[in-house]
Amino acid sequence: MTSKSKIAINRDNNRRRLLLSLRSDNWLLSRLDLIWTKYFSDIPQTNKVFIKFGRNAKFRLGSIRLDKQIKASYITITSMFKDPKIPQEVIDHTIGHELVHYAHGFSSTHPRLHKYPHAGGVVRKEMKERGMEYFFNAYKIWMKEYRKQILANR
Numbered sequence: 001m002t003s004k005s006k007i008a009i010n011r012d013n014n015r016r017r018l019l020l021s022l023r024s025d026n027w028l029l030s031r032l033d034l035i036w037t038k039y040f041s042d043i044p045q046t047n048k049v050f051i052k053f054g055r056n057a058k059f060r061l062g063s064i065r066l067d068k069q070i071k072a073s074y075i076t077i078t079s080m081f082k083d084p085k086i087p088q089e090v091i092d093h094t095i096g097h098e099l100v101h102y103a104h105g106f107s108s109t110h111p112r113l114h115k116y117p118h119a120g121g122v123v124r125k126e127m128k129e130r131g132m133e134y135f136f137n138a139y140k141i142w143m144k145e146y147r148k149q150i151l152a153n154r
């Protein structure tokens with residue numbers, strides 16, 4: 001192998017590594033898949049579910065909506081979370097939160113279990129029961145710092 005082709009292969013490997021480490025819509029989908037399999041395996045996927053990064057929202061970290069015509073659910077995650085400095089658990093927490101809504105019949109084709117999506121702390125309770133307390137704690141720690149930052153930048 002010539003040293004020139006060696007350099008080319010190294011460059012290729014570096015690019016591959018960079019692509020794998022980037023937070024893309026595909027990366028989000030792999031997180032959703034993993035979280036669904038690990039924590040929501042009892043919740044059948046009864047319609048198409050899409051996930052993607054949306055605008056760079058500071059306060060609305062995630063959302064889920066149902067397109068009633070084609071019966072597809074769309075999860076949107078703030079683009080702020082593309083920043084590798086934000087712990088992965090924080091993003092996993094956001095995806096888990098939206099999946100709880102899905103499981104409770106909000107923006108999904110499942111029967112609705114509550115009158116309001118956040119009634120009486122049902123989301124947190126559900127996450128705890130499903131063993132996702134770890135995500136919630138990581139989120140809480142991050143949110144505390146994030147709030148401080150936002151207040152400092154005002």
Ligand SMILES: [Zn+2]
Nearest residue numbers: 097101117118
């Ligand atoms: Zn919510």
